[in-house]
Amino acid sequence: MQIYLPIAEMPVNIFLIIGLGAAVGFLSAMFGVGGGFILTPFLMFLGIPPAVAVATQSTQIVASSIQGVIAHWRKGNVDFKMGSVLLGGGVLGSIAGIQLFNALKAAGQADLFVSLSYVIFLGSIGGLMFWESFQAVRHGGSSVGAVKREPGGHYWVHGWPLKMRFQRSKLYISAIPPALLGFLIGVLSVIMGIGGGFVLVPAMIYLLRMPSSIVVGTSLFQIIFVAAISTFLHAITNQTVDAILAMLLILGGMIGVQFGLRFGARLRSEQMRLFLAILVLGICARLAFDLVLPPTDPFGVVIERAE
Amino acid sequence: MRPGALFLFAVAIFATADARAEDLAAGISRDTVEITSNFTGTDVVVFGAVENEQGEALPASEPRDVVVVIRSDQPYNAIVRQKAPVGPIWINQDMRRFSGVPGFYFLASTRPLKDIAKPETLDQLELGLNNLALGTAPGSIVGPRVYREAIVRAKARDGLYGEHQGGVSFLSGSLFRTTVALPANVPAGNLKVLVYVFSAGQVSSSNSMTLFIDKTGVERRLSDFAHHQPVLYGLAAVILSALAGFLASLAFRDRH
Numbered sequence: 001m002q003i004y005l006p007i008a009e010m011p012v013n014i015f016l017i018i019g020l021g022a023a024v025g026f027l028s029a030m031f032g033v034g035g036g037f038i039l040t041p042f043l044m045f046l047g048i049p050p051a052v053a054v055a056t057q058s059t060q061i062v063a064s065s066i067q068g069v070i071a072h073w074r075k076g077n078v079d080f081k082m083g084s085v086l087l088g089g090g091v092l093g094s095i096a097g098i099q100l101f102n103a104l105k106a107a108g109q110a111d112l113f114v115s116l117s118y119v120i121f122l123g124s125i126g127g128l129m130f131w132e133s134f135q136a137v138r139h140g141g142s143s144v145g146a147v148k149r150e151p152g153g154h155y156w157v158h159g160w161p162l163k164m165r166f167q168r169s170k171l172y173i174s175a176i177p178p179a180l181l182g183f184l185i186g187v188l189s190v191i192m193g194i195g196g197g198f199v200l201v202p203a204m205i206y207l208l209r210m211p212s213s214i215v216v217g218t219s220l221f222q223i224i225f226v227a228a229i230s231t232f233l234h235a236i237t238n239q240t241v242d243a244i245l246a247m248l249l250i251l252g253g254m255i256g257v258q259f260g261l262r263f264g265a266r267l268r269s270e271q272m273r274l275f276l277a278i279l280v281l282g283i284c285a286r287l288a289f290d291l292v293l294p295p296t297d298p299f300g301v302v303i304e305r306a307e
Numbered sequence: 308m309r310p311g312a313l314f315l316f317a318v319a320i321f322a323t324a325d326a327r328a329e330d331l332a333a334g335i336s337r338d339t340v341e342i343t344s345n346f347t348g349t350d351v352v353v354f355g356a357v358e359n360e361q362g363e364a365l366p367a368s369e370p371r372d373v374v375v376v377i378r379s380d381q382p383y384n385a386i387v388r389q390k391a392p393v394g395p396i397w398i399n400q401d402m403r404r405f406s407g408v409p410g411f412y413f414l415a416s417t418r419p420l421k422d423i424a425k426p427e428t429l430d431q432l433e434l435g436l437n438n439l440a441l442g443t444a445p446g447s448i449v450g451p452r453v454y455r456e457a458i459v460r461a462k463a464r465d466g467l468y469g470e471h472q473g474g475v476s477f478l479s480g481s482l483f484r485t486t487v488a489l490p491a492n493v494p495a496g497n498l499k500v501l502v503y504v505f506s507a508g509q510v511s512s513s514n515s516m517t518l519f520i521d522k523t524g525v526e527r528r529l530s531d532f533a534h535h536q537p538v539l540y541g542l543a544a545v546i547l548s549a550l551a552g553f554l555a556s557l558a559f560r561d562r563h
Contacts, residue, residue: 002491004346006526007533010492011347047465047492059548066552071559112398228545235541239533243544244344244526250548254555291396299457300388300399305381305494306406 007242008052014248016046021060021252028253029068029260030267031276032219033197034061034227037283039249048245050302055234055241060249061227065220067257072217079168079214083221085175086182086200090222093186101191114191119288125202126280132206133277136270169210169218178208182222189226197223198280205273212269329365331512332356333502339519340489342526348491351518353377353415354484357504364480372416372423372505373475373483374434377518379410380497385441387454403454407442410494411467415474415485424508432503432510436463436470466490495520495530 002011020042024035036057043053072078104113160174181203185196197219204215235241264272333355340349353375359365385405390397416423420435430438436459462468467490475485498518504511522530533540 002345002347004342004344004491004526006522006530009494011345059544062545062548063552063555066549067555067559070553070556112396116396224549228549231545231548232541235533235544236537239537239540241533241541241544243529243533246544246548250551254551254558257555258559291398293397294392295390295397297457297460298390298397299454299460300390301458301461302386302388303383303408303410303458303461304385305410306384 003244003248005048005052005242005245007056007240008048008245010047012046012048012245012248017245017248018252018255021249022256022259023252024060024249025064025067025253025256025258026260026263027256027279028061028064028197028220029071029257030216030264031198031272031279032068032201032216032223033279034065034223035197036061036227037198041286043245048242049240051234051238051240051304052242052245055231055238056245057249058227058230058234059241059246060253062224062231063250064253064257065224065227067254068220068261069217069224071257071261072220076168077213078217078221079166079210080218080221081164082166082169082171082178082204082208082210082214083218085164085178086185086218087222087225089179089182089184090186090189090226093183093188094190094226095186096183097187097190100187104191115287115291118188119284119291121199122280122284122287125199126277126284129202129206129273130277130281133270133273137274166210169208169214171208171210173208181207196226198276198283201276202273202280212272216264216272328360329371329504329506329512330356330358330360330362331502331504331514332358333514333516335500335516335518338517339521340493342495342520342522343524344526346491348493349489351377351487351489352484353487353500353502354482355502355514356481357483357512358481367480369506371511372418373477374414374416374420374423374503374505375475375485375487376412376414376434376501376503377487377489377498378412378501379494380499381410381494382406383408383410385458387457389454389457403443405441405443405455405458407440408458408462409439409468410496411489411498412436412439412462413468413487414470414472415487416470416472417475417477417483419472423505424510428508428510434503436468465492467492467494489520493520495522 001014003014004011020039024039027033027038028035039057039060040053043057044050069078160176162175163172164175165172181200185200188199189196200222201215201219204210204219205212210218231241267275333353336352336354340351357365357371357373365371385408387403387405388399389401391400414435420429429435433440439455439459441455441458459468475483477483498520500516500518502514504513521527
């Protein structure tokens with residue numbers, strides 16, 4: 001069954017879009033990622049103009065993240081304080097990211113620099129995480145040290161000033177590392193145009209050493225705001241948020257999130273890390289293939305309505 | 308005024324002064340296409356008659372060719388980037404900007420264009436996908452032909468550019484018709500329907516009509532809202548999305 005999208009100016013299959021929304025909602029609720037990195041290319045593949053795809057998928061991310069955060073919050077699995085520190089850093093990072101992005105653009109070859117560094121970055125995060133969680137799963141859940149929390153144990157971040165107590169995360173650490181982390185994610189998301197949840201989640205697990213159960217809800221909490229700001233900015237600058245497409249994606253997302261939450265609750269922490277590692281490696285592989293495979297048409301064409 | 312239109316004007320004056328005077332009457336099966344929520348494209352028939360001034364069919368010794376063009380008025384901008392391999396990696400090398408790119412272009416003709424008129428004539432009237440006057444955007448270097456061809460290729464892939472040489476048929480000595488399939492992704496707005504009659508390689512008469520592609524109902528209201536009140540629309544999008552997430556979490560509350 002087809003429905004016409006008023007902003008994209010083309011029809012799409014209703015069930016295909018709902019299914020896509022469900023799949024992305026599932027991943028989002030399970031791993032604490034937004035899902036834009038899957039949604040955007042898929043919508044573009046269906047022929048939806050890139051500007052509409054990018055702007056509209058963020059509405060679903062708002063809805064799915066809120067649904068996910070509320071569910072995790074009911075179980076006491078959201079660290080709002082940590083989320084706010086990350087978000088604060090993220091906002092500053094986005095502003096810095098825009099400056100950096102323009103500077104790179106002026107220098108030329110911004111795309112190449114960004115893609116290459118992202119492939120290396122995701123490859124190493126995904127690879128390390130895969131190795132660690134694979135070992136953990138194989139040894140029946142007893143983690144090989146990396147994420148094992150020793151009560152009263154000290155890590156490098158513990159020496160920093162500005163200490164704060166993050167009760168939910170059972171952490172008493174300096175606010176600087178999470179703010180810095182949020183900042184870096186903010187820079188990355190502006191440059192790459194994706195939310196950065198799948199960078200944030202491993203960083204919270206391995207660098208901040210937050211309990212895995214808290215990480216997903218906390219990541220989703222800060223994604224809500226990133227996606228909401230993104231939706232609003234796209235709507236006012238490009239008028240490319242398609243309400244009908246958004247509605248279908250959100251509808252699918254509602255179902256997917258619910259399944260993701262249930263499935264996620266049954267996963268053990270190291271299994272969750274292993275699946276996330278596979279997902280990150282998958283995204284890395286896709287970016288790498290895009291760089292290396294000869295394009296079907298060496299000419300890329302972007303067509304925009306002249307104002 | 309575009310050079311093509313100027314030329315056409317000159318031709319029209321010339322044609323009326325021509326001794327071989329003829330009358331062209333043309334029409335479209337509908338002048339408005341309404342886009343509703345179940346719009347999946349539609350067919351439009353362009354038809355007409357070429358006769359002499361007495362309303363009689365022209366003699367077979369004076370054969371006519373008919374070219375029908377449907378193109379959108381709304382100009383688009385295009386950016387074309389060329390990728391080339393550097394070592395194992397494909398990177399964007401060169402970039403050109405174009406303006407005045409038609410959002411939709413379809414051509415049908417009685418015979419292959421090359422048999423109807425000289426390349427210069429086709430070029431001036433922008434007849435045929437290879438003859439579109441895709442303007443180079445101000446400040447951009449004039450791009451070689453390959454860049455223009457890339458635009459045409461990309462639009463053809465989306466089903467928005469096409470030509471059917473031989474698609475116009477004469478039903479009798481004077482009546483002609485052709486069917487144009489408007490794809491589902493045809494841009495909303497006005498489409499120009501142009502009919503050219505060629506005689507001995509020159510335009511002997513021409514006609515221009517307008518086909519409105521109009522969003523109606525909810526589609527119309529949503530797209531007007533998005534474009535006329537972007538701030539409100541953006542706020543509504545964020546609030547409704549948030550509300551949807553909130554309601555979903557209430558609806559599923561007791562399930563687990």
